């Protein structure tokens with residue numbers, strides 16, 4: 234069988250490592266940029282009442298028009314922009330890439346960044362051009378412009394703020410890229426709830442600017458719902474790669490329900506931002522760590538050389554799960570990433586971390 238598999242499955246697929254997610258069990262879960270709060274009972278009951286009207290025997294509205302209108306309003310999409318909804322923004326990344334995929338064409342992104350840009354490009358048979366970030370994880374403008382001139386990428390992905398580093402790239406460099414690139418420039422604003430920066434209002438200023446959003450990080454990771462906004466002429470083409478009915482009846486009703494409670498999520502994002510400041514100063518007080526600034530709902534930090542795995546395991550042993558990035562790429566050597574949780578979870582994390590650092 235292995236021989237048949239080797240013959241049939243393309244080498245670039247065989248080389249991929251499947252996206253793996255560890256089982257968190259009952260641990261304090263600070264690994265996946267989730268919102269730590271679940272819904273109060275009255276909101277949960279109102280949601281279930283909404284679902285009672287679901288026409289589950291019928292196909293959903295193929296364009297999810299009601300939900301589209303709600304998303305446009307909550308995400309401040311300019312009236313002149315078009316939108317497409319995806320089953321998570323991952324699906325929209327896949328649709329963008331499928332719309333332009335052809336042998337020899339290039340997808341470009343600064344790295345380290347969100348791994349799905351490369352993963353989906355490889356699955357689609359495209360080349361992926363990785364342009365290293367500088368040591369402080371800022372963009373290297375000269376290297377980027379040179380790479381764009383050399384490869385003429387069909388798409389450039391920029392996570393703004395970036396994952397897993399948490400920082401916000403220099404907007405002037407993004408404008409320079411938008412001006413010089415012939416291909417699409419996708420600004421992925423997955424962490425928009427936790428920063429004031431956005432390119433949403435700039436759609437239309439450039440004919441190649443697309444903006445991605447998701448409801449995952451704001452508190453609806455279980456729903457799987459993302460939005461792509463951009464010039465209607467581009468979206469009309471990209472929409473042809475969408476599978477019909479990609480947003481289920483349950484997702485459309487639940488998404489609209491949740492967005493009617495947008496204030497609830499906006500309040501939580503505000504709380505997470507203030508918790509982020511506290512967690513940041515708690516980490517900075519541990520002098521053996523290098524802590525990176527964050528405009529997202531997580532913080533990246535570097536442990537003393539060679540100690541990331543041991544500290545990660547030490548936290549896990551006391552029931553706290555974060556993300557170990559050591560061993561992924563050289564730029565993230567000794568790096569760990571912690572998602573901002575509830576005040577109690579953050580305190581438990583800091584309390585558990587301190588003696589682990591001392592134990593060297």
Ligand SMILES: *Cc1c(COP(=O)(O)O)cnc(C)c1O
Nearest residue numbers: 321322323347392396423447449
């Ligand atoms: C989490 C994340 C996404 C994926 O969001 P989904 O809508 O849950 O698929 C996209 N881009 C970046 C940069 C992310 O960190």
